[in-house]
Amino acid sequence: MTRSVALFATCLxxxxxxxxxxxxxxxxxxxxxxxxxxxxxxxxxxxxxxxGYHDExxxxxxxxxxxFERADAVVAxxxxxxxMVHRYPELFRDEPDWRARAEAVAxxxxxxxxxxxxxxxxxxxxxxxxxxxxxHDACHALRELGVHDEPRRLLRAVAGLELVELRTGxxxxxxxxxxxxxxxxxxxxxxxxxxxxLDDRVDVLSAVDSSCLMQMRGRLQRQGSRVRxxxxxxxxxxx
Amino acid sequence: xxxxxxxxxxxxxxxxxxxxxxxxxxALRRATDTFAERRAAAIGAVPDWQELRTRAAAIKAxxxxxxxxxxxxxxxxxxxxxATVHWxxxxxxxxxxxxxxxxxxxxxxxxxxxxxxxxxxxxxxxLAQDGREPVETDLGEWIIQLAGETPSHIIVPAIHxxxxxIGALFVDKLGxxxxxxxxxxxxxxxxxxxxxxAAADLGISxxxxxxxETGTILVLENEGNARMxxxxxxxxxxxxxxxxxxxxxxxxxxxxxLLPRSGTGQHLTTYxxxxxxxxxxxxxxxxxxxxxLDNGRSRIVADELMRQTLACIRCGACLNACPVYQSIGGHAxxxxxxxxxxxxxxxxxxxxxxxxxxxxxxxLCGACKDVCPVKIDIPSLLLELRRRAVAGEQVPAAPSRxxxxxxxxPARRKPLEALGWRVWSWVTRSPARFRLATAFARLxxxxxxxxxxxxxxxxxxxxxxxxxxxxxxxxxxxxxxAR
Amino acid sequence: MNARAAILGAVRDGLRGAxxxxxxxxxxxxxxxxxxxxxxxxxAVQQKLGGVVEAVADRRAACARVGLLLAQKGAAVVAASxxxxxxxxxxxxxxxxxxxxxxxxRERLLQADIGVTGAQWGIAETGTLVLASADERHxxxxxxxxxxxxxxxxxxxxxxLGEAFAALQRDGAPAARTITFVSGPSRTxxxxxxxxxxxxxxxxxxxxxxxxxx
Numbered sequence: 001m002t003r004s005v006a007l008f009a010t011c012l013x014x015x016x017x018x019x020x021x022x023x024x025x026x027x028x029x030x031x032x033x034x035x036x037x038x039x040x041x042x043x044x045x046x047x048x049x050x051x052g053y054h055d056e057x058x059x060x061x062x063x064x065x066x067x068f069e070r071a072d073a074v075v076a077x078x079x080x081x082x083x084m085v086h087r088y089p090e091l092f093r094d095e096p097d098w099r100a101r102a103e104a105v106a107x108x109x110x111x112x113x114x115x116x117x118x119x120x121x122x123x124x125x126x127x128x129x130x131x132x133x134x135x136h137d138a139c140h141a142l143r144e145l146g147v148h149d150e151p152r153r154l155l156r157a158v159a160g161l162e163l164v165e166l167r168t169g170x171x172x173x174x175x176x177x178x179x180x181x182x183x184x185x186x187x188x189x190x191x192x193x194x195x196x197x198l199d200d201r202v203d204v205l206s207a208v209d210s211s212c213l214m215q216m217r218g219r220l221q222r223q224g225s226r227v228r229x230x231x232x233x234x235x236x237x238x239x
Numbered sequence: 240x241x242x243x244x245x246x247x248x249x250x251x252x253x254x255x256x257x258x259x260x261x262x263x264x265x266a267l268r269r270a271t272d273t274f275a276e277r278r279a280a281a282i283g284a285v286p287d288w289q290e291l292r293t294r295a296a297a298i299k300a301x302x303x304x305x306x307x308x309x310x311x312x313x314x315x316x317x318x319x320x321x322a323t324v325h326w327x328x329x330x331x332x333x334x335x336x337x338x339x340x341x342x343x344x345x346x347x348x349x350x351x352x353x354x355x356x357x358x359x360x361x362x363x364x365x366l367a368q369d370g371r372e373p374v375e376t377d378l379g380e381w382i383i384q385l386a387g388e389t390p391s392h393i394i395v396p397a398i399h400x401x402x403x404x405i406g407a408l409f410v411d412k413l414g415x416x417x418x419x420x421x422x423x424x425x426x427x428x429x430x431x432x433x434x435x436x437a438a439a440d441l442g443i444s445x446x447x448x449x450x451x452e453t454g455t456i457l458v459l460e461n462e463g464n465a466r467m468x469x470x471x472x473x474x475x476x477x478x479x480x481x482x483x484x485x486x487x488x489x490x491x492x493x494x495x496x497l498l499p500r501s502g503t504g505q506h507l508t509t510y511x512x513x514x515x516x517x518x519x520x521x522x523x524x525x526x527x528x529x530x531x532l533d534n535g536r537s538r539i540v541a542d543e544l545m546r547q548t549l550a551c552i553r554c555g556a557c558l559n560a561c562p563v564y565q566s567i568g569g570h571a572x573x574x575x576x577x578x579x580x581x582x583x584x585x586x587x588x589x590x591x592x593x594x595x596x597x598x599x600x601x602x603l604c605g606a607c608k609d610v611c612p613v614k615i616d617i618p619s620l621l622l623e624l625r626r627r628a629v630a631g632e633q634v635p636a637a638p639s640r641x642x643x644x645x646x647x648x649p650a651r652r653k654p655l656e657a658l659g660w661r662v663w664s665w666v667t668r669s670p671a672r673f674r675l676a677t678a679f680a681r682l683x684x685x686x687x688x689x690x691x692x693x694x695x696x697x698x699x700x701x702x703x704x705x706x707x708x709x710x711x712x713x714x715x716x717x718x719x720x721a722r
Numbered sequence: 723m724n725a726r727a728a729i730l731g732a733v734r735d736g737l738r739g740a741x742x743x744x745x746x747x748x749x750x751x752x753x754x755x756x757x758x759x760x761x762x763x764x765x766a767v768q769q770k771l772g773g774v775v776e777a778v779a780d781r782r783a784a785c786a787r788v789g790l791l792l793a794q795k796g797a798a799v800v801a802a803s804x805x806x807x808x809x810x811x812x813x814x815x816x817x818x819x820x821x822x823x824x825x826x827x828r829e830r831l832l833q834a835d836i837g838v839t840g841a842q843w844g845i846a847e848t849g850t851l852v853l854a855s856a857d858e859r860h861x862x863x864x865x866x867x868x869x870x871x872x873x874x875x876x877x878x879x880x881x882x883l884g885e886a887f888a889a890l891q892r893d894g895a896p897a898a899r900t901i902t903f904v905s906g907p908s909r910t911x912x913x914x915x916x917x918x919x920x921x922x923x924x925x926x927x928x929x930x931x932x933x934x935x936x
Contacts, residue, residue, distance in 0.1 A: 015713075017706075021713040042668070042670055048663060051625065052628055060664055139604035171565075172606070176603055176604070179601065179602045179603070180602075181694075181695035184701050186255075193566070218704045222703055294746050301745040304737060304741070306733050310733070397913070425910060425918040429922060437828075461910060462910045462921045463908040466923060467923075489749065491887065492749060506847075507850060508905075509906055509923070510903065512900065513896060515895070515900075521856070521900045523900055533729045537729055541735070542736075
């Protein structure tokens with residue numbers, strides 16, 4: 001059965017890494033989905049929400065709900081943005097009408113790997129990448145959405161790919177949105193700890209979230225590391 | 240590291256200073272890693288761990304929702320058992336109660352076992368003014384007292400100090416030969432503190448749980464110093480936050496299964512003392528005084544959203560799990576309660592005006608919520624406190640008669656930041672404006688100099704390469720594909 | 723207004739109209755373990771905690787074993803509780819050892835090398851000795867000396883923490899004014915998390931499990 005999927009590119013994906021979004025489209029289509037993209041979309045409102053600016057976040061969240069409430073399923077290449085959509089009902093706790101509409105959207109919003117494995121039951125997408133890949137559990141995907149096994153199962157099915165765990169386990173990369181620029185030294189200390197868990201032979205560091213990857217890539221590049229940061233979708237779209 | 244009194248207001252500076260101290264960060268990493276491993280091993284052996292957490296959270300939620308009734312029940316039963324119950328609205332009242340008790344009995348030699356509530360009210364300093372400063376008897380607390388510092392961890396107060404630093408401290412303060420052997424240092428502490436115990440006439444402890452049904456207080460520890468403190472002196476004064484009450488004696492079982500495993504990874508701590516009234520016939524003190532401390536708690540109880548903060552059983556698991564705490568330790572929070580629990584509790588006790596930075600000092604990773612034995616949703620409470628800080632609201636929301644007045648001040652407004660988010664929202668809620676704004680950003684990106692004028696970009700680039708806006712955003716490429 | 727009225731009033735006002743989630747019902751104590759299983763577990767956990775567990779046949783054998791321990795350890799001063807099980811201990815104490823009763827002067831008790839007490843219950847699951855002050859004066863003898871020797875009747879050995887909490891309540895009140903759980907020797911990890919056994923309380927714990935205490 002063909003699933004119709006409304007793609008949420010996320011603002012970072014749209015503006016900074018369109019190739020990740022294109023890879024997401026390719027992966028979803030390979031999994032048999034019909035993908036639509038509504039250019040009226042912008043952002044999930046998380047930056048304002050997490051900064052305490054709820055009124056400002058609500059205005060953006062309402063726009064999001066209006067764009068996506070008619071979709072069958074909303075899929076984003078991000079655990080954090082998806083988790084934000086799942087928090088909409090809490091954001092609108094004092095507005096029953098919007099709360100109901102937000103709940104409806106939240107129920108059908110999925111992070112990419114969870115959608116592929118849980119909703120579609122797809123694991124092997126016929127991808128091929130010859131690389132040693134270390135997996136980073138993005139915090140919101142892991143702890144708010146319970147995404148842990150799904151990306152690992154998808155990666156194990158990639159031909160030529162060797163999946164390794166980070167020695168620093170499930171610790172945060174230190175991004176945390178505005179936290180990364182409000183407390184840059186602290187954020188970097190957390191980041192350096194996270195990256196200390198990479199072994200010498202890792203080629204690629206991957207995650208489901210572009211924001212974590214932005215943080216980790218920024219440091220790896222600054223340090224002149226040979227490790228590449230790649231979004232899960234890019235790996236799954238590799239042939 | 241000599242620590243001057245830090246405050247939450249200077250968190251960013253405090254954190255920077257902590258990060259620059261390689262000895263500190265190394266000690267912290269080792270300690271928090273060790274605790275996290277021990278905790279994981281201990282709870283791995285408990286098949287019904289999640290059910291236990293759910294049960295404990297439910298007991299706490301129920302108790303806090305009828306706290307007045309349980310406090311009255313506790314007081315009645317403790318009194319019936321022969322204890323004297325005192326009530327303190329704030330730190331000053333609590334300190335005065337203890338001081339007056341000591342004065343009236345002519346108690347000069349005071350000993351104290353580890354207690355967060357007495358740290359919160361700065362009891363030692365208050366009693367010192369009167370020439371009655373208690374000797375801390377928990378090894379870690381004693382080290383901190385000798386050093387003139389403050390604890391940096393709820394469970395292990397001297398977690399930030401290496402054995403070499405402690406050895407040097409003992410040389411300096413006690414005149415013993417140099418050593419960095421923990422066995423020798425602990426043996427020295429045993430000898431020195433034994434003399435204090437032998438002479439003590441008043442013992443001060445905290446309370447881990449107070450049982451409403453029986454008036455029992457439970458004190459939990461590993462060293463035996465709390466047993467000494469609550470047994471040897473003729474008078475025992477226990478300082479207890481009003482949120483420590485639980486309904487039934489049998490509920491202790493649930494919490495005893497959770498607390499040591501979460502804190503130190505032990506199945507049980509070595510000692511639990513369950514004290515119901517004074518016990519002179521059983522070789523215990525003649526008098527037991529329980530000081531019930533409000534100090535802002537009644538206001539938190541009144542705040543339905545924030546109430547769960549008071550479910551905390553002070554196990555320290557959230558500290559050990561927190562990547563921020565792991566990196567900088569407890570002093571940087573500038574408050575008695577550090578780490579994730581401190582980041583939600585301190586602003587509620589002190590007010591957002593002075594502690595409004597703490598809720599922002601988190602990447603919201605959620606590791607604290609995962610490990611909390613009473614399931615406090617710390618990330619959601621951090622987000623709610625951020626909202627209130629920005630909205631200029633008071634925390635806790637409702638003023639009350641039990642309140643200390645300092646918390647009535649809202650957080651300082653940040654007009655420029657607020658304007659920034661209003662503009663962001665206005666832009667982002669409209670696809671047309673969003674497209675226009677991002678197009679401008681693309682132009683600005685061509686002038687690296689201009690980008691660096693922008694504070695957040697400068698902060699980012701201090702340690703990381705900045706990402707580049709794509710030449711064409713996805714929305715344009717999608718149309719380009721003519722789908 | 724006094725502080726009590728102010729605080730209770732504030733809490734009451736603050737909670738007016740609050741919904742009260744239900745209190746979970748008490749935990750049912752689990753089915754008791756077989757005696758052999760209780761002894762095996764208690765012994766294993768005590769050993770992990772750094773304690774020693776030994777089985778003895780009856781109260782006479784227990785007192786004899788304690789006497790031997792006192793001689794072996796070269797104790798000079800011994801603090802003993804008034805546990806009925808230890809009533810005959812005097813016969814076994816070496817002549818050069820001072821045996822202090824619970825009401826001995828505090829300064830003397832502080833000098834004791836070894837403390838000998840009974841315990842009201844044991845908990846196999848956690849390797850715990852439960853000292854309840856209603857039936858025995860053992861607070862000081864169990865705390866001050868460097869070695870604590872405990873005689874525990876096997877029939878008082880319970881399986882789990884749950885069983886213990888059931889046993890500890892008599893008509894809704896705790897079994898004693900002071901109930902102390904002791905699980906192994908005193909310990910600290912306050913210096914770099916390095917385990918040090920015996921900081922303030924006993925450095926060693928020796929449990930004699932008495933099979934027949936009649």
